[in-house]
Amino acid sequence: MNILLLSNSTNHGETYMNHAKEKIAQFLGNRKRVLFIPYAGVSISYDAYTETVQAALAEHGIEIQGIHQFDSAQTAIKQAEAIAVGGGNTFRLVQQLYEQGVLDLIRTRVHDGCPFVGWSAGSNVAGPTLCTTNDMPIVEPRSFDCLNLVPFQINPHYTEDTIPNHGGESRKARLEEYICLNTNDVVCLPEGSWLEVNESGIAFDGGEGFKVYQHPDQVLDFEKHAASQYFNRFKKFTSN
Amino acid sequence: MNILLLSNSTNHGETYMNHAKEKIAQFLGNRKRVLFIPYAGVSISYDAYTETVQAALAEHGIEIQGIHQFDSAQTAIKQAEAIAVGGGNTFRLVQQLYEQGVLDLIRTRVHDGCPFVGWSAGSNVAGPTLCTTNDMPIVEPRSFDCLNLVPFQINPHYTEDTIPNHGGESRKARLEEYICLNTNDVVCLPEGSWLEVNESGIAFDGGEGFKVYQHPDQVLDFEKHAASQYFNRFKKFTSN
Numbered sequence: 001m002n003i004l005l006l007s008n009s010t011n012h013g014e015t016y017m018n019h020a021k022e023k024i025a026q027f028l029g030n031r032k033r034v035l036f037i038p039y040a041g042v043s044i045s046y047d048a049y050t051e052t053v054q055a056a057l058a059e060h061g062i063e064i065q066g067i068h069q070f071d072s073a074q075t076a077i078k079q080a081e082a083i084a085v086g087g088g089n090t091f092r093l094v095q096q097l098y099e100q101g102v103l104d105l106i107r108t109r110v111h112d113g114c115p116f117v118g119w120s121a122g123s124n125v126a127g128p129t130l131c132t133t134n135d136m137p138i139v140e141p142r143s144f145d146c147l148n149l150v151p152f153q154i155n156p157h158y159t160e161d162t163i164p165n166h167g168g169e170s171r172k173a174r175l176e177e178y179i180c181l182n183t184n185d186v187v188c189l190p191e192g193s194w195l196e197v198n199e200s201g202i203a204f205d206g207g208e209g210f211k212v213y214q215h216p217d218q219v220l221d222f223e224k225h226a227a228s229q230y231f232n233r234f235k236k237f238t239s240n
Numbered sequence: 241m242n243i244l245l246l247s248n249s250t251n252h253g254e255t256y257m258n259h260a261k262e263k264i265a266q267f268l269g270n271r272k273r274v275l276f277i278p279y280a281g282v283s284i285s286y287d288a289y290t291e292t293v294q295a296a297l298a299e300h301g302i303e304i305q306g307i308h309q310f311d312s313a314q315t316a317i318k319q320a321e322a323i324a325v326g327g328g329n330t331f332r333l334v335q336q337l338y339e340q341g342v343l344d345l346i347r348t349r350v351h352d353g354c355p356f357v358g359w360s361a362g363s364n365v366a367g368p369t370l371c372t373t374n375d376m377p378i379v380e381p382r383s384f385d386c387l388n389l390v391p392f393q394i395n396p397h398y399t400e401d402t403i404p405n406h407g408g409e410s411r412k413a414r415l416e417e418y419i420c421l422n423t424n425d426v427v428c429l430p431e432g433s434w435l436e437v438n439e440s441g442i443a444f445d446g447g448e449g450f451k452v453y454q455h456p457d458q459v460l461d462f463e464k465h466a467a468s469q470y471f472n473r474f475k476k477f478t479s480n
Contacts (some may be wrong), residue, residue, distance in 0.1 A: 012405045042417040089417055091377075131377050136414040137331075138371055138421055140384040157408040160400065164404070165252045168397040174376040177282040177329055181378055191406065 001110055001238060002027070003149055004198035005126050006119035006206075007156045007189035009087050017056035019192050019206070024117055025060035027196065028082055031115060035080035036064045039096035040088025040121040042138070049086060073100040077109060087120025087156075090133035094125060095141040107147050116149065120156045123189070127153045132178055132186050134171070148195060149235045150187075153178070158188035158211065176212045186213040197238050202231035241350055241478060242267070243389055243437035245366050246359035246446075247429035249327050255271040257296035259432050259446070265300035267436065268322055271355060275320035276304045279336035284376070293326060313340040315321075317465045319351060327360025330373035334365060335381040343409025347387050356389065360396045364428070367393045372418055374411070389459055390427075390437060391477045393418070398428035400450065415453045426453040437478050442471035458462050 004027045009018045028034065034057075038049040050066035057064060064084070070076035077083070083106060085093070097103045110116045118126050125146040126135045132153040155175060162170045175186055189195065193207030204210055204227040212220040212230060222230050246265045251259050268274065270279060271371070274297075279290040290306035296303060310316035317323070323346060325333070337343045350356045358366050364373045365386040372393040404411045415426055429435065433447030444450055444467040452460040452470060462470050 008408075031462070043413075043420050075429075089414075092417075092421070129380075130377070133377065134363040134408060136418060137373065137377060137384065138370070138414070140369075140371070144377065144380040157406070158405055159403060159408075161403045161406060163399060163401045166399055166401060168248075168374060168399075173283075174329075174378070178376060178378040180283050181332070 001112065001149065001197055002113065002115040003126065004117045004194060005123035005154060005189070005195075005197075006151070006194040007123065007158065008115070008191045009119045011192050016052060020194070021060060021120065023055055023194065023206070024057065024084075025062060027117065028062065028115060031082045032061055033063045033065065034082045034084050035067055035076055037067050037083065037085045037093075037097075037102075037122070039067075039100075040086055040090065040093035041045055042089050044088075044236070049088075053084070053086060067100075067102075073102050073107055077102050077105040080109065080114060081220075082115040082117070083109065084117040085119075085122030085125060087122055089138055090124045090130050090135045091137045091139050091141055092119040093121045094130050094146060095139045095143070096173055097125070098142040103147065107149065110147070110149055115189065116119075123154045123156050126150055128184055129153065131182065132175065150195070150202070151185050152185040152212075155186050155188040155213075158190045172219075175218075176217065179213045179215045179217065183215045185215075188213065191207075201228065201235055202238055203227060241437055242353065242355040243350065243366065244355075244357045244434060245363035245390070245394060245429070245437075246357070247363065247398065248431045249359045251377045251432050256292060259358065260434070261300060263297055263371040263434065263446070264297065264324075265302060271322045272301055273303050273305065274322045274324050274357070275307055275316055277307050277323065277325045277333075277337075277362070278346075279307075279332035279340075280326055280330065282329050282332055282427040284328075289328075290326065293324070302304065303401065307340075307342075313342050314345055317342050317345045318353060320349065322355040322357070323349065324357040325359075325362030327362055329378055330361040330370050331377045331379050331381055333361045334384070334386060335372050335379045337365070338382040343387065347389065350387070350389055363394045363396050366390055368424055369393065369428060371422065390435070390442070390451060391474055392427050392452075394411060394435075395426050395453075397429040398430045406407065412459075414458065416459075419453045419457065423455045425455075428453065430434045441468065441480065442478055443467060443474055444471075463471045
């Protein structure tokens, strides 16, 4: 499998994809035509979203085609050279992946070697379920089950900061509740960082380190150089 | 119907229920025995949660009984003098309301006049769906459909503040996405505030005002004294 999972599209104060586009281009290599899935977009049209991504990646000679521009979404997946899933609302994304009947097809294609790039909600859906999204459940998808391309949950946009003078739960408290009730690990990606999965395993980059929340109540810290200490346990899963 | 929906249990920097207990006691009047539903609690045991609520309300002579302490949750609902639903994780709460088979029973009892108090997740579930919760979807409930005691969505802990230097979506952006895809209004309750529903209609208190997000893209502002301008439209619904 060849998978790139970015925490976010836009670092605070930077332009769209500024921190990510070089990495995406390097990951795609000579596959220059990318099928883009804009289903997580809600207050932006699929056309506008696709153009935004195209504009960001044009300098690397990458050509973006929106899945909505094809007569058949399923055929588009079957013929894609590479697949990119953009951020937005995870519930909307998962609802539409089911509606369009492409969830299983994407999984099959990626297992067969088709490169997959996701950011934010698009990274969330690479895990077993959507259960560790930060998004509001604005629509009800058929199921919370997702692509299961990696054997752990992703929490994108990870931060331990909170809204000042506000009583709502912190991200930390929310994730501690998740691992209390679930046995999947949660890999937390701070903004700017990403995971890359290929035949050599899983690597972390773009940040100093990451946290893993583990059932029932453990929070582990890994610095970038020690990421393999954590990810080596998944060799069997990712070599499929 | 007699319904009290609080945004939150604990104002920032205050003790548990400090801002709310007098209002709850006044709302309950001479009904001193309250059936408490702690299902939203995740990292706290149902016993500990029930004791915390009991301790907060003891000074008003209120006696709290946890629904988990009864042989039958359904019988407990049928016999309750008043029902209180606590905050925590909304997805866990809704999952358990379905699991225990009490969702429809609670709705029926409240329509028959049994007083209902909710805070945070407990207020969320008084609306038609859980779609405007702020919580993480740590478990998958059978459905997003909720009690539908009020004909609009609730957003508790409402704030327009954001995490400093963070790229994740603001609450405002999330709710704007909700109204883009849904026709229910969203009544946003800042921390400290509440709604009270009775035969005279719906009143807002505990804060200076509230916002209403309305399909497809409107955000309305109501000061406390002008709340009836908004809520009068629901007279028919709440007089049932």
